[in-house]
Amino acid sequence: MTDFAVELRNATKIYASRNRRSTEEVNAVKEMNLTIPPGTFFTLLGPSGCGKTTTLRLIAGFETPTSGEVFIQGRAMTNVPPNKRPVNTVFQNYALFPHMNVARNVAFGLSVRRVPKAEQERQVQDALALVLLSEMGRRMPTQLSGGQQQRVALARALVNQPAVLLLDEPLGALDLKLRKAMQLELKHIQQKVGITFIYVTHDQEEALTMSDFIAVMNKGVIQQLGAPADLYKKPANRFVADFIGESNFIQGTLQSVNGGRGVLQVGSQLVSAVAEKECPSAGSLVTAIIRPEKVVMTPAAAPGGEGLSGTVTDIVYIGTDTRYLVTLVSGQHVVVRVQNCSGASAQEIARGQPVSIGWAAEDAQILNEPEAV
Amino acid sequence: MPKLKLPSAGAIYFIFVCAILFAPIVLLVVFSFNNATSLVFPLKGFTLKWYQSLGQNSELLEAVRTSVLIGLGSSLLATVLGSMGAIAIVRYNLPGRGVFLAVAAMPLVIPYVILGVSLLILLNEAGIPLSAFAAGLGHVIISIPYAMLIVASRLVGFPNNLEEAAMDLGATYWQALTRITIPIISPALLASFLLCFTISFDEYAIASFLVGTDTTLPVYLFSQLRFPTRLPMVIALAAIVMTLTMTVMFFAEWLRRLGQTSTRK
Numbered sequence: 192m193t194d195f196a197v198e199l200r201n202a203t204k205i206y207a208s209r210n211r212r213s214t215e216e217v218n219a220v221k222e223m224n225l226t227i228p229p230g231t232f233f234t235l236l237g238p239s240g241c242g243k244t245t246t247l248r249l250i251a252g253f254e255t256p257t258s259g260e261v262f263i264q265g266r267a268m269t270n271v272p273p274n275k276r277p278v279n280t281v282f283q284n285y286a287l288f289p290h291m292n293v294a295r296n297v298a299f300g301l302s303v304r305r306v307p308k309a310e311q312e313r314q315v316q317d318a319l320a321l322v323l324l325s326e327m328g329r330r331m332p333t334q335l336s337g338g339q340q341q342r343v344a345l346a347r348a349l350v351n352q353p354a355v356l357l358l359d360e361p362l363g364a365l366d367l368k369l370r371k372a373m374q375l376e377l378k379h380i381q382q383k384v385g386i387t388f389i390y391v392t393h394d395q396e397e398a399l400t401m402s403d404f405i406a407v408m409n410k411g412v413i414q415q416l417g418a419p420a421d422l423y424k425k426p427a428n429r430f431v432a433d434f435i436g437e438s439n440f441i442q443g444t445l446q447s448v449n450g451g452r453g454v455l456q457v458g459s460q461l462v463s464a465v466a467e468k469e470c471p472s473a474g475s476l477v478t479a480i481i482r483p484e485k486v487v488m489t490p491a492a493a494p495g496g497e498g499l500s501g502t503v504t505d506i507v508y509i510g511t512d513t514r515y516l517v518t519l520v521s522g523q524h525v526v527v528r529v530q531n532c533s534g535a536s537a538q539e540i541a542r543g544q545p546v547s548i549g550w551a552a553e554d555a556q557i558l559n560e561p562e563a564v
Numbered sequence: 565m566p567k568l569k570l571p572s573a574g575a576i577y578f579i580f581v582c583a584i585l586f587a588p589i590v591l592l593v594v595f596s597f598n599n600a601t602s603l604v605f606p607l608k609g610f611t612l613k614w615y616q617s618l619g620q621n622s623e624l625l626e627a628v629r630t631s632v633l634i635g636l637g638s639s640l641l642a643t644v645l646g647s648m649g650a651i652a653i654v655r656y657n658l659p660g661r662g663v664f665l666a667v668a669a670m671p672l673v674i675p676y677v678i679l680g681v682s683l684l685i686l687l688n689e690a691g692i693p694l695s696a697f698a699a700g701l702g703h704v705i706i707s708i709p710y711a712m713l714i715v716a717s718r719l720v721g722f723p724n725n726l727e728e729a730a731m732d733l734g735a736t737y738w739q740a741l742t743r744i745t746i747p748i749i750s751p752a753l754l755a756s757f758l759l760c761f762t763i764s765f766d767e768y769a770i771a772s773f774l775v776g777t778d779t780t781l782p783v784y785l786f787s788q789l790r791f792p793t794r795l796p797m798v799i800a801l802a803a804i805v806m807t808l809t810m811t812v813m814f815f816a817e818w819l820r821r822l823g824q825t826s827t828r829k
Contacts, residue, residue: 289726
């Protein structure tokens with residue numbers, strides 16, 4: 192039987208936040224069930240305050256769950272202190288020991304486990320080589336740049352060969368260019384060492400770039416868990432659709448559901464979209480989601496058939512793409528993204544021009560939640 | 565552009581305050597070198613005999629020894645206890661933290677005479693004889709708030725997840741404390757030790773109640789003021805004590821600041 196790297200069973204964390212007047216309870220993580228397969232790059236993604244860091248701290252052992260259980264490699268770890276868990280953490284602010292040089296920082300975990308000195312030195316060198324800092328062992332942390340400190344923190348954790356490496360928004364303090372480089376490098380390192388990485392971030396692009404699996408969290412609950420492409424193509428709900436990438440939400444009345452296809456009436460016009468099994472029944476008010484780059488826009492008004500008529504109200508040129516804001520006859524707004532290919536005809540569309548938009552039915556999806564009227 | 569032609573009102577005021585503060589001390593030092601027993605102008609000439617006479621006074625040397633011992637012991641204990649209190653206050657979100665802080669800081673505002681009397685009564689009831697040891701205990705009580713505040717300010721200055729990081733890497737709490745926390749706060753610990761030492765070394769009121777037949781330096785100094793002929797010698801001693809105390813205090817403050825800047829980025 193293969194064990195999961197990490198498993199949470201009904202894990203709940205309630206904080207009592209004390210202030211002068213009253214004690215308020217904050218339910219940071221609610222009844223979470225989560226299994227993380229070994230050797231994967233797993234990301235907890237969500238806005239600040241969604242409970243992702245608390246989840247990480249439950250796994251690290253800095254917090255004990257109010258109820259529920261934590262397993263690491265199949266062993267119960269719920270009440271095991273952090274120093275006895277086979278996990279290591281890379282902290283957001285790096286948490287390097289300021290009074291030790293880089294090599295001693297990296298060697299810390301080995302030295303508390305009484306690894307022989309010669310062996311320590313060899314492993315420290317290997318770890319520093321892995322993060323491309325072989326020459327920096329004698330420097331003090333304050334003499335390093337942010338990116339270098341980040342690498343030291345990574346080496347300090349990896350040198351212990353943990354079963355699971357926890358990373359708490361480790362790239363948050365770096366500038367954009369460095370972030371991008373480190374994202375690829377982290378992914379590369381993960382593949383090289385084969386250790387399970389659990390990565391916490393609020394940056395959806397970062398999550399999509401690096402992860403094998405992403406758990407999107409909001410308000411202490413996992414909204415959807417899946418591979419990046421699945422999350423992007425088939426968001427389970429409005430929150431996921433909105434949080435990952437850009438989405439258009441189009442409201443309409445569901446006319447009919449037939450063979451997984453739903454026909455939506457928007458104003459007086461019809462469009463179709465994928466309707467899952469648990470879709471609301473025909474006649475109810477629903478929302479369809481469609482990604483801006485999947486919308487097809489044509490200059491002329493549609494003669495009869497499928498498609499929605501509207502007017503281009505704004506055009507924004509963003510380099511590789513051009514974004515068109517289309518106001519439909521029904522008053523709803525739709526964002527359309529058109530790639531700027533060579534000799535693109537889309538550029539002929541001007542502001543104020545009447546257009547017709549449509550999409551392939553399989554690209555749009557009807558949300559499984561009834562619309563509040 | 566330098567424009568210090570006329571001293572401003574603030575500068576004049578500053579000089580005035582300094583003069584009021586330091587003139588008596590300067591006078592004291594001047595008279596300690598004066599070749600006369602009475603402290604009156606005009607000066608009678610330069611001499612070091614008052615300083616020389618200090619070294620031959622065995623009673624005085626004994627008092628210095630007692631004061632140093634009390635100072636070392638009480639400042640060590642106060643720094644240990646104060647640091648423990650500081651860690652509790654800064655690192656743990658304990659219920660009743662505010663009350664604890666208020667109680668621990670109380671000796672700062674209680675007059676030492678009152679504290680001395682109350683400790684006298686308490687020790688009598690507890691059957692602890694009056695001695696240098698008892699005075700030392702009193703000094704621990706008045707030193708703890710200083711130790712706690714110095715160490716706490718240092719603890720606030722570095723992120724507590726360094727300890728978390730250490731434990732995450734496999735260290736026990738004790739290892740995290742000895743290998744991470746204590747090395748980082750060591751300048752504050754030393755600063756606290758030095759400051760507590762000067763507090764104990766200079767303290768008169770509590771010591772006079774509790775010291776019994778032992779004599780600390782300040783207690784000895786006061787007792788000598790009854791003899792007018794010994795006044796210049798007492799002044800010479802005061803000048804030495806003052807110089808040493810100020811040196812230690814400056815050093816302690818320098819250490820404290822050194823520590824505070826080194827962890828900031």
